[in-house]
Amino acid sequence: MSIDTLNILESGRELRRILVLGIGGAGCSVVARIAPRAPEGMEFAVMDCDFQTLETCAHIENRLDASKGVTDGLSAGGDMETGRRCAEKAGKPIDALLSGVDLLLVVVGLGGGFGGGAAPVVARVARNAGAQTLFFTLFPFKFEGGVVRGKAHNSLRRLRTYADAIIQMPNSRIQLDGDALLEDSMERAGRTLAAGVVGLWRLLTQTASVCNLDFSTLHTLLRHCDATCRFSCAVATGDDRAAELVEMLRSHPLAEDGAVFENAPGMIVGITGGEDLRLSEVQQIVDGVSPENEECWIKMGVATDPAFTGRLAAIVLAAESWKEPLVEDTLGAISGQSELTGVLKSRSRAFGGAERTIWNGEDLDIPTYLRRKIKLPR
């Protein structure tokens, strides 16, 4: 193997840099829960304007204090505008944090001050930096009231313009039945999210796979799902593990008893098993979650890992709707190559042949929403 090919392989590996970022109080606490139990190689970062929150995340290496010049170490106090301003001020550090990241998994609680205000800004910066973004958003409890819920929806709407995919997770959905302890409920909420984040990470980084599921596949789903998708994940052991796994996937808090799978126009099924994984089990799982109709776009990935001998894990990402992507960004855009040449040619006569407006190397004659890759709500 020549040195050149080696280099290509090296850069190919770099292409899949994934960062898990927690924003705001809720996001930081979830990331703080995941981090100690995470598999090796996973990268974490947290960001908040509240000094106290950041202190509880002391074990995470990348901590971004966004309070400088706005709140100076205090929280945003439930005011989204303050949160947004914090993030705007910290634009450069965020940009530095996201440089070279290809997939950004963000955990954020909407409805609060910093999370709700800063998340859209982070999404915008990430988009400009060329990173794909997947947001795990926690929604407030029902009893938190209409104002907070309204705020959460407001920031969700802002987020949708920039984020590639958003997974919504109402806090009430993960509430245990009966009189569960607060700590248990929170722990469970964190665990559900953590399982999703870790599962997704494993899906993308698992190299020794039989049937590969890569970054571009996820990219296809993200581009078409019109910014909302659901996920479900489970681990099962024992003789009847495949059937059990399907049952667990369907009873996942976000799967709504499998109703999500029935109507999904597109989904990704990632299965991880040990060396004892059987083809019949794979078939059983995919059959179990895929909808009856033939129109669903299903992509399946199977990875084997000796550590999973006797166990079976699966993660399902299901799109809620399927639309033609407005912004045609092929994978080339991820590696930093602009694909705008087609647009350039067709629009050169728009301003009567006047000289193009080039500002810092950017062609301002091209519509901003195309350059920023902002999804237009239809």
Next chain:
Amino acid sequence: MPIPLITALEIGTTTVKVLMGEVREDGGLMVAGLGECESRGVHKGEIIDFELALNVVRRAMEEAESNARRSIGESIYLAASGGRAESRLHQAGIPVLNEYEEPGGEVTAEDIEHALDVARKVPLADDRTRLHTLQQTFEVDGRGGIVNPEGMLAQDLKVGMLLIHGRRSTVENLKKLLLAVPVTCSDAAFAGFCSALAVLTPEQKRAGAVVIDLGGGTTDYVVYNAGVVKLAGSIAVGGSHITEDICSGLNINRRQAEALKKESGNAVINAMASEQSISVPSDGGFSGRVVRSVTLHTIIHARMEETFRLIADQIESNGLAGVLNAGIVLTGGGSALDGAVDLAQQVFNAPAQIGKVCDCVGVSTKNEGARFAAVIGAVRYVADQKSAEPEKASRLRQWFSKLWGGRS
């Protein structure tokens, strides 16, 4: 002596405006005639089609003349946008000598004149032409912020000059167009600076303010701080870009897009109205259709936010971000867009308002003032220069003429 009538012309991307006015003794501006004509053959403030543009300018001038029932006469003043106007700060210093030619002494009027002369001689690239040289405050022995150093004891005297310059060919072409009308162009002024003269009060200039002229093809900005212009420039992005964005985003033609922008456009995405739909009537082979207002607003918001942010970045990189106490003043046609003020407020994190022309009779200042700010300001600029130059009467006037930078 009759008050001279001053005519100012602005050749914009969407409209050509001619304003005839006179500045009375008390400083009030009286509009005598007004001509406005939809512009053709001009894009981004630059002439693309000479013949088309010429006709439009002639029509606008005729309209103004018939409006005022007076003739424009031979000379006209031009408010030029476009040409990628930029500003540069240049500082020059001279040693102050006493009567025995030894260093250190009282600053005399000659010293000040000498310092200004040196500062005005700013080297400029061949393809650029100077539009204004604006004097900054003096610095005496390293102590800045001095308005009038005359009579102070000093070792050396420094003064800054802000040079606003534009592309030579753009300005020359505009002048050439006027020669073909035929009328002589006496002077050209930067449209953004003119707008600022029309809408800012001295208090606002002292407190620090940004005037943003949202034109059809260009966006001009001028930043005031401590009473003097600190930064100016022009970006060749304007209202026509928004229209083009809407065209391509919604697949409708330019006329439909323009109407949609004016009637239902908004620079902020309103969560309450996002589900509303707007029907676009069919036109020119394009079928009518229904669009969601949130789609329209997203397109406009993206463009406007970017434009404001480019200016905000310029202000920040020049270290002027913290001193804009009077906030943002929007002028030009784009300021009529709903939500423009709110968006400016968000992006600059400072109070924003639509500019109101001060001390002016003849145009409805509430509705029209912001659109005519550049030509009104140009008349004011010319009047200030005229009254200062020939008489050399009062000291104050003389000093004013220096403030405008004189002409070197």
